[in-house]
Amino acid sequence: MATKTVAVEEKIYECEVKRRRVRAAGGYEPFWKVKTVAEALIDGDTEFRCKHCHGEVKLHKRAATQGGGSHVTHKSRTDSEHCCDAVRVLAATNGHEYRVSSRPVR
Ligand SMILES: [Zn+2]
Numbered sequence: 001m002a003t004k005t006v007a008v009e010e011k012i013y014e015c016e017v018k019r020r021r022v023r024a025a026g027g028y029e030p031f032w033k034v035k036t037v038a039e040a041l042i043d044g045d046t047e048f049r050c051k052h053c054h055g056e057v058k059l060h061k062r063a064a065t066q067g068g069g070s071h072v073t074h075k076s077r078t079d080s081e082h083c084c085d086a087v088r089v090l091a092a093t094n095g096h097e098y099r100v101s102s103r104p105v106r
Contacts, residue, residue: 010080011071013037015057018047037070047105048072055079055101078102 016032017040023029034051035043041061048057050072056079057072074080079101 010073011060011068012050012057012073013069013071014051015040015048015072016051016054017043017045018049019045037072041070049105050074050079050083050101053079053083053101054104054106055083056103056105076101076103 014034014036016034018030019033020028020030032049032051035045037048037059040048048059049055050057053074056075058075059070059072061070062068074083083101
């Protein structure tokens with residue numbers, strides 16, 4: 001393979017999806033469950049957030065044959081720069097502090 005510098009695209013394959021469960025006291029309560037993006041799509045989940053910083057994410061549906069499959073990316077650039085998952089993916093340099101989203105999804 002030729003050596004070429006390629007900008008690493010942020011791709012997160014695991015996210016949290018909002019589900020509901022029955023409460024012991026009655027009624028339902030929402031909770032967040034970690035699963036892969038591919039699984040969430042199969043299950044028909046509609047509410048997603050980053051499992052690390054809880055920031056808003058954007059869904060990218062891809063066939064598995066097209067560069068790794070479905071994934072999510074942060075909607076906010078600030079989240080991308082500080083989320084530990086994204087920082088790892090982007091191979092960012094020192095000086096980035098990990099922190100939760102400034103606008104977490106609840
Ligand atoms: Zn994040």
